[in-house]
Amino acid sequence: MxxxxxxxxxxxxxxxxxxxxxxxxxxxxxxxxxxxxxxxxxxxxxxxxxxxxxxxxxxxxxxxxxxxxxxxxxxxxxxxxxxxxxxxxxxxxxxxxxxxxxxxxxYAAGTVRTSGGLSPTGQFTATEGGYVLSGSWRFNTGCRGAHWNLVFGVEERPDGTHGLLYALVPIEEFEVADDWHVTAAAGTGSFTTSATEVFVPARRVVTAEELVGGATTDRSNTGATGRNYGLVTYVAAMSVAVFIGAAKGAYETFTERLPGKAIAYTGWTEQRDHPLTQIKVATAANRIAAAEALADGYVRLLQDRADAGEHPTVEDSVTVRGRGGLATLLVLEATDALHDVSTASSLARDQHFQRFRRDLAGLTRHGMMTPFTNLELHGRLLLGLEPDTHYL
Incomplete structure (x- = not known):
């Protein structure tokens, strides 16, 4: 041990x-x-x-x-x-x-904050010593406090073919738009970042195959380092962790308010004495626990694969997405169960429960993390069909 x-x-x-x-x-x-x-x-x-x-x-x-x-x-x-x-x-x-x-x-400072996104909305043009980069990237979470920005884009080669490239660029090379006006997860500051003819040295540009598949060899993290999780599976696992944490926060802030709270316009002077409240609280707690159990399982799967010096297989990646999709549904259902027995006072902006619920509902709209899309992907695998996405 x-x-x-x-x-x-x-x-x-x-x-x-x-x-x-x-x-x-x-x-x-x-x-x-x-x-x-x-x-x-x-x-x-x-x-x-x-x-x-x-x-x-x-x-x-x-x-x-x-x-x-x-x-x-x-x-x-x-x-x-x-x-x-x-x-x-x-x-x-x-x-x-x-x-x-x-x-x-x-990593020069030993600590780093890097924002970015996985949508290929940039244009790379090869030039001496590197590339000229232009493009815009929406939903760029954390860009206002980042040191670096990871951006994804397309290179049009002289022979007419195209390649997909990722680049790490200092955040000060980008313009940050003031365009994040949303009803959920507003605090993420997921503004649009834009680059106009920014030079990026070749050393900071890698192909999608190199980044996602771990094909580069001139680095010290090759072999059984225990950290080769695969880009998409890593992002998926971390995203579900946020969802589970938000559901836990909703549960905590809901139950903390119950002692001494009556049910308006009824004879119930203690809401926690009401059987429906008890059922809904137990339902929420167990759905959150079930989501955590699913997450623990695929985290162990990814860690075991990494400890063996291997990248996740397609089956691994799809399984993480599918089980993460069900975990996401479970925590959404958990907060809905609590909302079913919440009162009008919980709608006040100074009450934390409503914010947890809204933020969770909003964050689970992330294009790669919507639960039914991921369950469909997993279902295709289970039925012997090919995945219908390259984001694996």
């Missing part, structure tokens, strides 16, 4: 203590459409943004399960902050898939 790392254990212990403060800051995050600087500082001081940085660069090199635990706890406090933290951890992990010379550049 591996001994727990004291530095990682310190982060795992520090983050739950931040939950009350993150929860109190959640309305401010929503109002300003971006998480407060205090939230970033609290997580930075706790060591969160070192979790996905390789140890040789001063990071903590935490396992997926450890990162999942941290993201879940952050999301119990504020789903928007959890979504941003997950995005930045994902971006930090992405840099570990680049050649070593780029890793040295990205």
């Amino acid at each position: 591996t001994e727990p790392d004291p530095a990682i254990s310190a982060v795992l212990q520090a983050v739950p203590a931040l939950v009350p403060r993150l929860r109190e800051n959640a309305r401010a995050a929503e109002d300003r459409r971006w998480i407060p600087e205090e939230n970033i500082e609290l997580l930075e001081d706790a060591g969160v943004f070192r979790l996905a940085v390789p140890r040789r660069f001063g990071g903590l090199d935490a396992s997926m399960a450890e990162q999942i635990q941290v993201v879940t706890d952050i999301s119990r406090g504020c789903p928007s902050t959890g979504w941003v933290a997950a995005a930045w951890l994902e971006g930090a992990w992405v840099a570990s898939q680049y050649p070593d010379e780029v890793q040295k550049e990205i």
Whole structure:
């Protein structure tokens, strides 16, 4: 049995203590459409943004399960902050898939915050020493507080063929639009970033095959490092962690308000004495527990694969998406069960429950994380059909 790392254990212990403060800051995050600087500082001081940085660069090199635990706890406090933290951890992990010379550049400070997206909405034009990049990327979570931006785009080659490329670019090379006006997860600050003829050195550009499939060889993370999770499966697992954390936050804030709360216009002076409330609370608790069990299973699957020095197979990736889809449905149903027995006062903006529910409903609209799309994908595999997506 591996001994727990004291530095990682310190982060795992520090983050739950931040939950009350993150929860109190959640309305401010929503109002300003971006998480407060205090939230970033609290997580930075706790060591969160070192979790996905390789140890040789001063990071903590935490396992997926450890990162999942941290993201879940952050999301119990504020789903928007959890979504941003997950995005930045994902971006930090992405840099570990680049050649070593780029890793040295990205991880120079031992902690890093990288935003980005997976939509190929940029144009790469080859030039001497690298590429000229232009394009816009919507839903760029965390861009206002990032150091780097991971962008995806298309290269049109001289022979008329096309290639898909990813680039890591300093965030100051982009314009950030003030266009994030939404009714859920407003605090994520998922604004549009744009680049106009930005030069990107060749060393910071890799093909989609290299990034997603781990084809590059000039890097120290090849072999049985225990961290080769696969881009899409890693993002999917981290996203579901946010959903589970948000559902836990909804459950906690709902049940905390019950003692002494009456049911208006009835003879019930204690809502928690009502059988329907008891049934709905138990239903919610067990659906959240079931979602966690599903997530624990596929996290172990991915970690076992990584520990063996292998990338996830197509079957692994589809399974993660399918089980993550069901976990997502379960936590949505859990918050709906609580909403069924909530009262009018829960609609007030200063009540946390309504924000958890709205944020969860909004975040699960992410194009790659909608539950029925992922269950359909898993069903195709189970029925012997080919997946109908390249995002695996």
